[in-house]
Amino acid sequence: MQLPTFLDIEYCQTDTTLVPVAMAWSLSDGRMKTVVITPEDDWMPEDGELPDLDQRYLDEQxxxxxxxxxxxxxxxxxxxxYVDGLDPDDVLIDLIFSAVGHEPPFELASISELITDLDRETLEDRRRQIMIxxxxxxxxxxxxxxxxxxLAREEGLMQQD
Structure with a gap:
């Protein structure tokens, strides 16, 4: 069974740019991958520090x-x-891929395009409740x-264990 795939990007926002710092995505077989991202030098603020982040950790991991x-x-x-639709994931993906001169091999879409029988607010409330x-x-x-x-499993888009 081919499962829907999902992606989420954690980022830091400075006055001038968004800096992706970690990413996770699921595979069509249900497994998940996660990585810490080494930021590009030109993403960094002039002082070289990202607020509220351990730059050394990003460099090492x-x-x-x-x-x-x-x-x-x-x-x-x-x-x-599919993404939660709350973050600027499309901007972050473009930033990551353009930094190495590639185009994304996939199309991003909001979870609301996968689960169409619930409105956006209800979807976010359900996602937030699952997190809690x-x-x-x-x-x-x-x-x-x-x-x-x-959330996809609750909506019958995946087989339950």
Whole structure:
């Protein structure tokens, strides 16, 4: 059974730009991948520091953009990938792919395009309640993807275990 795929990006916002710092995505078999992103130098503010983030952690644990882009090309080719619709995911994806001179191999769409019988506000309320019920930290992208997977399962788009 081919499952819908989901993606979530954690980012830091400065006065001048958005900086993606972590990303998670699901695969059509239900597995999930997550990475910390090594920011590009030209994304960084003039003082070289991102507010509320440990730059050293990003430098040590982060994955270079070219590796992330390569993996996304392998994992999500020619697919529609669903996002919660709350974050500027399309801008962040464009930023990541344009930094290495590639086009995204997938199309982003809001979860509201997958689950069409609920309005956007109800979908967000349900996603938020899942996060609370499961004790998920909303700032971790893997938790955002997990919540969307659970929401899709509740809506009958995936087989329950």
């Amino acid at each position: 982060g994955v270079p953009l070219l590796e992330i882009v390569r993996e996304l090309h392998e994992d999500l080719p020619d697919q529609t990938v 019920d499961e004790g998920l930290e909303p700032q971790l992208p893997e938790n955002g993807v997990y919540a969307l997977l659970l």
